[in-house]
Structures are given as structure tokens and as C-alpha cells.
Amino acid sequence: MESYPEERYRKNVRLIFIAAAVILGLWFAFEIINVLFLFFFAVVLTLVLNTPTRWLMEKGLSRSVAALIVFFAMLIFLFLIAWLVVPRILTQITSLVSNLPDYYLSLKEQLNSLLKDYPELQEKLMVNADITNDIPSAGKVLTSVSRISFSIIGSIFFLVVFFSIVIYMLIDPAPLIETYLLIFPANKRPRAAEAMATSSTMMVGWVWSNLVVGLIEAVAVFIFLTLMGIPGVWVWAGLTLFAELVPKLGFYIMAIPPTLVALSIHPIKALWVLIFYIVFDEISGDFIMPRIRASTMNLHPVSTLFVMLAMASAFGLIGALIATPLTAFIKAYYETFILADTSKANLKKGVDLILNRKSK
Numbered sequence: 001m002e003s004y005p006e007e008r009y010r011k012n013v014r015l016i017f018i019a020a021a022v023i024l025g026l027w028f029a030f031e032i033i034n035v036l037f038l039f040f041f042a043v044v045l046t047l048v049l050n051t052p053t054r055w056l057m058e059k060g061l062s063r064s065v066a067a068l069i070v071f072f073a074m075l076i077f078l079f080l081i082a083w084l085v086v087p088r089i090l091t092q093i094t095s096l097v098s099n100l101p102d103y104y105l106s107l108k109e110q111l112n113s114l115l116k117d118y119p120e121l122q123e124k125l126m127v128n129a130d131i132t133n134d135i136p137s138a139g140k141v142l143t144s145v146s147r148i149s150f151s152i153i154g155s156i157f158f159l160v161v162f163f164s165i166v167i168y169m170l171i172d173p174a175p176l177i178e179t180y181l182l183i184f185p186a187n188k189r190p191r192a193a194e195a196m197a198t199s200s201t202m203m204v205g206w207v208w209s210n211l212v213v214g215l216i217e218a219v220a221v222f223i224f225l226t227l228m229g230i231p232g233v234w235v236w237a238g239l240t241l242f243a244e245l246v247p248k249l250g251f252y253i254m255a256i257p258p259t260l261v262a263l264s265i266h267p268i269k270a271l272w273v274l275i276f277y278i279v280f281d282e283i284s285g286d287f288i289m290p291r292i293r294a295s296t297m298n299l300h301p302v303s304t305l306f307v308m309l310a311m312a313s314a315f316g317l318i319g320a321l322i323a324t325p326l327t328a329f330i331k332a333y334y335e336t337f338i339l340a341d342t343s344k345a346n347l348k349k350g351v352d353l354i355l356n357r358k359s360k
Contacts, residue, residue, distance in 0.1 A: 050173070
């Protein structure tokens with residue numbers, strides 16, 4: 001029989017090894033966080049593409065053939081969109097860049113005019129500074145261009161890997177699903193399958209709602225900025241198409257560049273542009289998007305914003321992009337594993353008590 005000190009020593013050593021393994025695992029996960037995000041996006045896209053794949057299978061096609069048809073149809077669709085829109089966007093980007101010094105000087109003149117009654121603030125905002133001191137030197141520009149070139153090469157590599165993961169998972173998902181289910185105890189596997197199926201439905205709703213609302217917002221921005229005579233409308237409309245990937249805040253972020261360009265033309269135009277973006281974002285966020293997402297996602301805006309802010313604070317832009325699908329997964333698993341065993345009796349009474357309790 002082992003002595004008590006020896007048994008205690010072995011337990012302490014075991015705890016140290018467990019703690020070291022956990023720390024090492026967390027460190028490794030942090031180092032490969034971009035790979036984990038890439039895989040997460042691949043899973044989301046696979047769940048979305050599985051719906052049309054399943055529809056083709058019901059028509060009599062095999063899984064492999066249906067998956068290949070859906071996958072290449074998606075690639076052709078993306079290529080057609082790029083072929084139709086990207087050249088116009090690149091042309092307007094070139095025009096915007098070539099006219100950037102003129103916009104910059106005009107913007108400073110407008111700021112000078114607006115702040116003429118506040119000389120101290122005008123001086124602090126370096127409104128009278130020379131443009132050559134504000135625009136980066138040629139060397140810095142070349143360095144930035146070279147970095148962007150390497151980033152583009154790396155992005156292409158990750159894009160190829162990403163689509164390879166998607167097509168492999170789409171053609172033969174069964175082994176991965178079996179591995180996923182084996183993580184759970186036998187009595188929890190039906191719920192795990194239900195949670196993943198619910199998440200799949202919510203992912204389809206997420207993509208569909210982003211596509212529909214993004215197109216509505218992009219068309220509205222294109223029409224309004226064209227009527228206002230703001231340069232670069234194709235660029236701003238193209239950016240707006242992806243605004244809903246960052247819920248609520250994305251549309252406001254996309255409003256900054258065209259508002260600055262409008263301000264370089266005239267303050268009143270900038271004011272109208274800003275008012276348009278604010279009003280339309282509220283209409284879209286409060287009336288259009290909830291109606292489209294209600295039937296498939298039913299996510300409360302506060303929960304989505306909380307997860308988005310938390311993920312953005314921790315991981316930047318990528319964290320903000322995955323916030324909505326991550327919230328959907330959390331909701332699906334929470335409702336399946338926890339709420340299913342929780343009694344909802346007297347919940348309404350408790351809510352009414354919290355909302356209607358009068359202060360003494």
C-alpha cells in the first residue's frame with residue numbers, strides 16, 4: 001500500500017502535467033487561430049452547399065456528382081460576378097487613387113472653412129499642414145505594395161486550400177460526421193446530431209439573408225450616391241454588399257469613405273450621405289433583416305452584437321466576420337443540450353416581474 005505523501009506527490013505531478021498540457025494546447029490553438037477560422041468557414045460553407053447537394057441527390061444523382069455540380073456552379077457564379085463588377089470597381093479605384101491628392105486638399109479646405117470660428121481646434125487638426133508631409137513617401141508606398149503582394153500570394157494559397165477542404169467535405173462528409181459524433185457519449189449523440197442539423201439550417205439562413213439584404217443595400221447605395229454625384233459609386237456599392245457580414249456596425253463602417261469623399265466636395269453633400277447611411281442602416285437592421293432571418297436564425301441582435309464585439313476585440317476583423325455564424329452555433333447547441341432539459345414554466349411571470357417591478 002502506497003504511503004499518503006507518495007500518493008499526494010503523484011497526484012500533484014499529474015495535475016502539473018495536465019495544467020502544462022492545457023497551457024500548451026491553448027498556446028498551440030492561439031498560434032494556429034487563422035487555420036481554425038479557415039476550417040470554421042469551410043464547415044459553414046459546406047453546410048450551406050449541402051442543401052442544394054441534397055436536392056440534386058433527391059433527383060437521382062450520386063453524392064459525388066451532385067457535390068461537384070454544386071461546387072463548380074458556385075465557382076462559376078463567383079467568376080461571373082467578378083467578371084461583371086470587378087473591372088468597373090478597379091477602374092473607379094484607379095480614378096479615386098489618382099485624384100486622392102485633390103480630394104485630400106479639398107477636404108482640408110472644407111475643414112478649414114468649417115473650423116474657421118475655432119482657431120485652436122483648427123491648429124490642432126493640422127489643417128494648414130502641407131500635403132507632402134501627410135502622404136507617405138514613394139519608398140513607403142513601394143514597401144507597402146510589396147507587402148500587399150506577398151499578402152495576395154498568401155491569400156491565394158489559403159483560398160485554394162479553403163476550397164479544397166470544402167469540396168472534400170462536400171463529396172464525402174460521412175467520416176467527418178462520424179468522428180464528430182464519436183466525441184459525445186452514446187446517449188448524447190442524437191442531440192449532437194440535432195444541434196448540427198439545426199446549425200446547418202441556420203447557416204443557410206445566414207448566407208441567404210446576407211445575400212438578399214446586401215444586394216438591397218448595395219443597390220440603394222449605388223442609386224443614392226449616383227444621384228448625389230459622389231465619385232466611386234461602384235466601389236462603395238461593392239463594399240456595401242459585404243456590410244452585413246459585420247452586423248449593424250458594418251454598414252456604418254462602409255459609410256466612412258464615401259462620406260469623406262463627399263466632404264471633400266461639399267459639407268452639405270457629406271451631411272446628406274451620412275444621414276442616408278444612418279437612416280438606411282436603421283431601416284435595414286430593424287425591419288428588413290429581422291424579417292428575413294426570423295424563420296431560420298431567430299437571433300436576438302444583442303446576443304449577436306455581444307459575440308461580435310468580443311470576437312473583434314480578441315481576433316480583429318476575422319473575429320467580427322465569424323461572430324454571427326458562431327452565435328448561431330452557440331444558440332443551436334445551447335437550446336439542444338440545455339434548454340431541452342430546462343422547464344420554461346413561470347418564465348413569463350419572471351420576465352414580467354423584472355420589467356414591471358416598481359421602485360419603492
